[in-house]
Each structure stands twice: as C-alpha cells, then as structure tokens.
Amino acid sequence: MQNKLKKTYKFAIKTSLYITIFLTLFMSVFLYLSNAVNWEYIIAFFIICYITCFLITQYRVERFIYKRVKKIYDDLTLLESTSLINKPITTDMATLTQEIDKFARDKKLEIETLKVREEYRKEFLGNVSHELKTPLFTVQGYILTLLDGAMKDKKIREKYLNRANKGVERLIYIVKDLDMITKLEVGDLSLKVEEFDIIELVKSVFDLLEMKAAKKKITLTFDMDYQNPINVMADKERIQQVLTNLVVNSIKYGREKGTTEVSIENLIKNKVIVRVTDNGEGIEKMHIPRLFERFYRVDKSGSRKEGGSGLGLAIVKHIIEAHEEKIYIESEPAVGSEFSFTLEKAK
Structure with a gap:
C-alpha cells in the first residue's frame, strides 16, 4: 500500500481564518479603547496571525488525524480493497467517507453474489447426485438380484442384464455430456x-x-x-x-x-x-x-x-x-x- 500522504488544507484554511478574524477584531477593539488605532499594525497582525495559525493548525491536524486515518487504511488493506490500496492516504474526511462507503457497497454486492452462487452450487450438487444415483442404484439392484440367485434363471438373467446395461448407458450418456460442457467452457472443443x-x-x-x-x-x-x-x-x-x-x-x-x-x-x-x-x-x-x-x-x-x-x-x-x-x-x-x-x- 502507498504510504504517501495526500494533504488537504481546507480545515486549516478555514480554522486559521476564523481565529485570525477573532483575534484581529479583539485587538482592534482593544486599540480603539486605548486610542491607539493603527491600521498598518492591524493588517500586519492579521497577516502574521493567519500564517502562524495556518502552519500550526495544519501541522497538528496532519499529526493527529494522519495516524488515525492511516490505521483505517491499513485495516481496510487487510480486507484487500484494491480501490484503497492504489490511492494515497488523504486526511480529507469526506473523501475517506466516500471511499469507505463505496468499499462497503462493493463488499455487500460481492457477499450477495457469493450467497447466490453458493445456493446454485448446493442445488447443482444435489441435481448431480440425483442424476447419478438413480441409474447407479438401478444397476446395483439388478446385479444384487442376480447374485442372490436369479442368475440361474436364463430369462431373468438376460432381462436384468439388459436393464443393468441401460442404466450403465445412461451413466455414460451423463458423463459424456458433462465432459462436452467442460470442454466447451474451457474452449478445448474444436469446431469443424x-x-x-x-x-x-x-x-x-x-x-x-x-x-x-x-x-x-x-x-x-x-x-x-x-x-x-x-x-x-x-x-x-x-x-x-x-x-x-x-x-x-x-x-x-x-x-x-x-x-x-x-x-x-x-x-x-x-x-x-x-x-x-x-x-x-x-x-x-x-x-x-x-x-x-x-x-x-x-x-x-x-x-x-x-x-x-x-x-x-x-x-x-x-x-x-x-x-x-x-x-x-x-x-x-x-x-x-x-x-x-x-x-x-x-x-
């Protein structure tokens, strides 16, 4: 994950402006009451105060917020959010909130898709089991009947062997169809x-x-x-x-x-x-x-x-x-x- 900090200055700019305006007004009132109003001093104070507040606020915000935001990014990285991994860390809370919301929506959609696939998988395995066990049990039943003594009767033996053969043919038919679908899916079946x-x-x-x-x-x-x-x-x-x-x-x-x-x-x-x-x-x-x-x-x-x-x-x-x-x-x-x-x- 990239550890580069993408800085945002919105908070520091606004906060510094509010503090500077308040202090400048306070100082102006004080000078007015003292009959020592000097607009050059007031403007200089405004500029120096604003720059000082901006630098201090920006530094403290980055130090304070960056550590916490980086931990959020690191935690999300463990969940393999590619959209967050490929972006620099930002202290902009709105951007981070949007990214986390998008990450949450993507994960929710992924979970719902996996649940649907899991249901399909269970149903598919149940269907495969049914399709295979029916002819298998049929073949087994006829063979066991023959082994139990029915083999001695020529007519019954021939009849049951033919029925068992039909069950085996059905199994072969299913396996061949499954093999064909697999080849078609992987592109291994060439078309003439x-x-x-x-x-x-x-x-x-x-x-x-x-x-x-x-x-x-x-x-x-x-x-x-x-x-x-x-x-x-x-x-x-x-x-x-x-x-x-x-x-x-x-x-x-x-x-x-x-x-x-x-x-x-x-x-x-x-x-x-x-x-x-x-x-x-x-x-x-x-x-x-x-x-x-x-x-x-x-x-x-x-x-x-x-x-x-x-x-x-x-x-x-x-x-x-x-x-x-x-x-x-x-x-x-x-x-x-x-x-x-x-x-x-x-x-």
Whole structure:
C-alpha cells in the first residue's frame, strides 16, 4: 500500500481564518479603547496571525488525524480493497467517507453474489447426485438380484442384464455430456466449421425423431415450403446436436397431438435465425433465467420421467456460444415455447 500522504488544507484554511478574524477584531477593539488605532499594525497582525495559525493548525491536524486515518487504511488493506490500496492516504474526511462507503457497497454486492452462487452450487450438487444415483442404484439392484440367485434363471438373467446395461448407458450418456460442457467452457472443443444447408439438416433431425414424435402424435413441420437451400457456416455435427436437443425438448414437453415447427429467417445481411416453436405446456418466467443451467429442472418431480441427462439445454447454449452466436427463448405457460438461435450465413 502507498504510504504517501495526500494533504488537504481546507480545515486549516478555514480554522486559521476564523481565529485570525477573532483575534484581529479583539485587538482592534482593544486599540480603539486605548486610542491607539493603527491600521498598518492591524493588517500586519492579521497577516502574521493567519500564517502562524495556518502552519500550526495544519501541522497538528496532519499529526493527529494522519495516524488515525492511516490505521483505517491499513485495516481496510487487510480486507484487500484494491480501490484503497492504489490511492494515497488523504486526511480529507469526506473523501475517506466516500471511499469507505463505496468499499462497503462493493463488499455487500460481492457477499450477495457469493450467497447466490453458493445456493446454485448446493442445488447443482444435489441435481448431480440425483442424476447419478438413480441409474447407479438401478444397476446395483439388478446385479444384487442376480447374485442372490436369479442368475440361474436364463430369462431373468438376460432381462436384468439388459436393464443393468441401460442404466450403465445412461451413466455414460451423463458423463459424456458433462465432459462436452467442460470442454466447451474451457474452449478445448474444436469446431469443424463448414458450409451446409440448414434446411436439409432440419429434415434429417425430423426423420431421426419422427418415431418419438409419433408416440405423442406430434407433427414435426416447417413454417413454410422452402424451395431453395439456405447455406450457413458452422459445425454441422454440433448444430445437429443443438436442433436435436431443442426438438426433443419440444416433443417431451409438447401437447398431445401438438405441433413442433421450425422456421429459418434472414436476420441481417450475413445472419439467419433458426426458430423451434411448439404449442406445449410453456415455461413460467421465473424459470427462464436459469433454464440453461446444468441439470436445472422446471418440473422438479415429473420431468425426470421423460429421461435425458438434464444437460441438453446447457449443451445447446455452450455450442451456440462457441460459434459466437446468440440463443433466445420466449415462452408463455399453456401457450408454448420458442427457442431461437443465430447462425452465420454462407457467402
């Protein structure tokens, strides 16, 4: 911390002026009563008195206040206040008060942010624990049942091993998704940017999820008949993953006999925006800011029945941001949701 003193003279100037005026008036009255008034002596006295009072007051103020103010700065330095560490010590109480108030506000905001993060951390650990322990206990249960004697029955053995295998596959699925998010966050996942037709990619995603949509009688469709291709520059495999996750979500939370609609529109000269819209159950506004968090669930009880790793939207967000693009969401309960993201148009 800098020990340089930034002097302030306001207090000494005012105090010296008050003392000098008082003493000069007192002396003038005394000389008047003594019939010895001499204005040259009075002016000289005023000047000498003022200079003397100023020097003494300034010296004593610095000696008296500086020690106490320096202790305040030293105490705050222990709390690592960078705004105070980088400034010279001032004996100006107003400046010091402002700095301390700013320091207190910054620390209060920091504490509130840490509390919010701590709540998110606890919730995240709880969600991770739930997502991992469910398939783990399932696998353990089937294996223990087989070890207890069910292994002798060939049909039961095959059935339970298949179910245990599904539990292991779910664990692998979660771990792979977590690994992908980690790589995306640290920038360790390279993107293979290429030119491709986004219309054809959407069609391939529709073909892939047609059976899943048919179970809920949901129609997968475009908003219009696209006659010409719309070429974009992006990682085709990752964008397919984004579209798959968004369409799967629209099916998962979509209305029976509902519709999932995809539209592609020109946004600006070199951008297009892809919209995935459904007429499902929609999302409350309170959930939207946290929707892209890992394992965050809107429906804490029922949504897990639908399967998935709980990482789909988090992966979507990171993939889009890795392309330096934006993702948006609009939703209204009982009306539906719309997820949209931008892509760079091919030249």
